[in-house]
Amino acid sequence: MHGQRPAGNTLARDPTRFAGRANKGKGFDRGSSPADAPVGTSTRNAHVVRFENVGLRYGMGSEILRDLTFTIAPRSFQFLTGPSGAGKTTLLRLILLSLRPTRGLISLFDHDVTRIDKATLTGLRRRMGVVFQDFRLLDHLTLYENVALPLRVQGREEAGYRSEVTELIRWVGLGDRLHAFPQVLSGGEKQRAAIARALIVKPDLLLADEPTGNVDPSLARRLLRLFMELNKLGTAIVIATHDIGLMDQHEDARRLVLGDGRLHIYE
Amino acid sequence: MRAAAGFLRAIRTRRGERRAGDGAMPLVPAASISGRALVTVIAIMTFLAGLTAGAAQLVFAASSEWRSSVATEITIQVRPVTGRNVDQDVARAAALARATDGVEAVRAYTREESERLLEPWLGSGLAFDELPIPRLVVVKLQEGRSADLASLRKALSDQVRNAVLDDHRVWTQRLAAMAHSIVLLALGVLVLVLVATSLTVAFATRGAMAGNRDIIEVLHFVGASDGYIADEFQRHFLRLGLEGGALGGGAAVLFFVVAQIGAGSWTATPGGDQIEALFGGFVLEGMGYLAVVVVAVCVALLTGLVSRRTVRRTLRTIA
Numbered sequence: 001m002h003g004q005r006p007a008g009n010t011l012a013r014d015p016t017r018f019a020g021r022a023n024k025g026k027g028f029d030r031g032s033s034p035a036d037a038p039v040g041t042s043t044r045n046a047h048v049v050r051f052e053n054v055g056l057r058y059g060m061g062s063e064i065l066r067d068l069t070f071t072i073a074p075r076s077f078q079f080l081t082g083p084s085g086a087g088k089t090t091l092l093r094l095i096l097l098s099l100r101p102t103r104g105l106i107s108l109f110d111h112d113v114t115r116i117d118k119a120t121l122t123g124l125r126r127r128m129g130v131v132f133q134d135f136r137l138l139d140h141l142t143l144y145e146n147v148a149l150p151l152r153v154q155g156r157e158e159a160g161y162r163s164e165v166t167e168l169i170r171w172v173g174l175g176d177r178l179h180a181f182p183q184v185l186s187g188g189e190k191q192r193a194a195i196a197r198a199l200i201v202k203p204d205l206l207l208a209d210e211p212t213g214n215v216d217p218s219l220a221r222r223l224l225r226l227f228m229e230l231n232k233l234g235t236a237i238v239i240a241t242h243d244i245g246l247m248d249q250h251e252d253a254r255r256l257v258l259g260d261g262r263l264h265i266y267e
Numbered sequence: 268m269r270a271a272a273g274f275l276r277a278i279r280t281r282r283g284e285r286r287a288g289d290g291a292m293p294l295v296p297a298a299s300i301s302g303r304a305l306v307t308v309i310a311i312m313t314f315l316a317g318l319t320a321g322a323a324q325l326v327f328a329a330s331s332e333w334r335s336s337v338a339t340e341i342t343i344q345v346r347p348v349t350g351r352n353v354d355q356d357v358a359r360a361a362a363l364a365r366a367t368d369g370v371e372a373v374r375a376y377t378r379e380e381s382e383r384l385l386e387p388w389l390g391s392g393l394a395f396d397e398l399p400i401p402r403l404v405v406v407k408l409q410e411g412r413s414a415d416l417a418s419l420r421k422a423l424s425d426q427v428r429n430a431v432l433d434d435h436r437v438w439t440q441r442l443a444a445m446a447h448s449i450v451l452l453a454l455g456v457l458v459l460v461l462v463a464t465s466l467t468v469a470f471a472t473r474g475a476m477a478g479n480r481d482i483i484e485v486l487h488f489v490g491a492s493d494g495y496i497a498d499e500f501q502r503h504f505l506r507l508g509l510e511g512g513a514l515g516g517g518a519a520v521l522f523f524v525v526a527q528i529g530a531g532s533w534t535a536t537p538g539g540d541q542i543e544a545l546f547g548g549f550v551l552e553g554m555g556y557l558a559v560v561v562v563a564v565c566v567a568l569l570t571g572l573v574s575r576r577t578v579r580r581t582l583r584t585i586a
Contacts, residue, residue: 125488140296
């Protein structure tokens with residue numbers, strides 16, 4: 001929403017509840033245009049993601065997301081938040097291009113997605129890491145094979161990435177479960193495995209949907225630190241969460257708040 | 268040793284673990300595809316296609332044999348005509364035949380021999396003297412050399428007017444037409460079997476894709492190209508195709524081997540003679556076995572290609 005506070009005071013219609021710093025008097029709902037985006041430090045793309053007046057509706061129903069205009073800069077860190085059902089996962093799916101908007105323009109890594117072919121789409125997805133809310137680990141593959149999957153589908157030889165994958169798995173604390181199948185992992189272990197799978201390609205953009213939803217506060221803090229480290233290494237991070245406590249641990253992060261189908265941005 | 272390794276792997280898998288070095292797991296789980304049923308269908312289709320190809324080759328070889336043996340012989344019929352000496356006419360016709368280029372041998376049937384030819388139909392003890400039985404002169408032609416039948420026909424019409432030259436052309440043409448019809452029919456059956464196999468594989472692939480939609484979606488999200496996903500399915504279905512093709516093709520080869528042995532034991536029986544008349548010695552030559560193997564390989568390749576095409580077409584509809 002551009003320069004206008006949303007009306008209404010219900011939970012669903014009160015995005016400032018998720019804005020955090022706005023309530024402390026620091027934030028403001030200004031909406032953003034491509035020009036508003038912070039100057040990226042990446043020399044590769046001006047914007048990692050750019051949405052212009054994007055709307056989405058299913059069938060003939062009303063728009064569930066409307067007039068989304070925002071950018072995600074390289075090396076930026078943002079929380080995507082809002083009440084349950086606000087459309088956080090849907091917005092992530094739009095960024096992932098598993099959903100196509102009914103109107104508006106989406107640009108990924110400076111590519112207009114309406115004009116890209118499948119090969120380019122595959123190339124763009126290889127620059128993104130995704131942590132799904134339901135993990136989406138492949139049950140017939142071991143933890144090691146799941147984490148190595150993004151490298152395997154790129155056609156890389158296993159000998160070239162084995163140590164890299166093993167090291168990352170140890171780093172997320174699952175070194176002793178290397179060859180276990182997802183069925184025998186706990187929710188927290190699956191969560192970390194999904195995060196490791198997203199990180200293994202050292203993505204330019206990481207999308208994480210409720211990545212701390214199944215872990216205790218201590219592990220949640222560790223995972224957040226992990227994302228912050230990754231961000232320092234140059235990855236733009238988008239974490240969808242409604243965990244205000246988690247967001248408060250990284251006060252400098254930008255907050256994208258979804259409410260009533262619209263997006264409010266707090267820098 | 269290999270069995271023991273497999274057992275240990277199975278135990279580990281049951282315990283929820285698999286070690287590195289066990290080999291990369293296929294991304295499309297084999298258990299998610301109704302492989303046994305598909306292998307059975309492909310095996311049956313390959314068996315039927317192999318039988319068709321082999322039978323067509325048998326009939327074509329037998330027909331070629333008939334045609335070559337018929338084409339190397341011609342017959343001169345000399346009809347008895349009042350006022351002419353048939354024995355002189357037969358001798359004259361035989362002499363004209365011998366004098367013709369490309370003729371290897373001439374044999375004039377005697378009156379007794381001609382009567383014996385009719386005995387199977389008319390019985391013995393009849394007064395053949397009262398019947399106008401034509402006399403035959405069988406002319407054997409040199410192989411690989413065309414005889415000058417036009418000049419022989421002209422000479423006979425000039426000098427032995429009651430003689431008719433039969434070069435069996437009508438029979439040869441009929442045999443050729445029959446053999447070609449059977450080969451075309453077999454090709455038609457082969458095409459139908461291959462189409463049915465393709466459709467079965469396409470349905471099975473779509474079913475496998477529907478059952479593995481979540482996996483395909485994850486593969487897309489982690490950066491797998493359509494070609495990579497299609498490769499995964501193609502590899503799996505090609506293996507099923509090879510398995511089914513080998514089973515069906517092997518069964519077809521076994522059938523012809525057993526049939527050949529069986530036909531050998533029926534030789535000199537009335538049924539065996541009929542079969543031999545139709546299919547020759549019921550011996551599938553090397554080309555016949557090669558045709559069965561080619562059909563089996565084609566079915567396997569077709570299975571892989573159809574699954575790949577189906578996957579790519581379906582993936583186009585998925586973001």
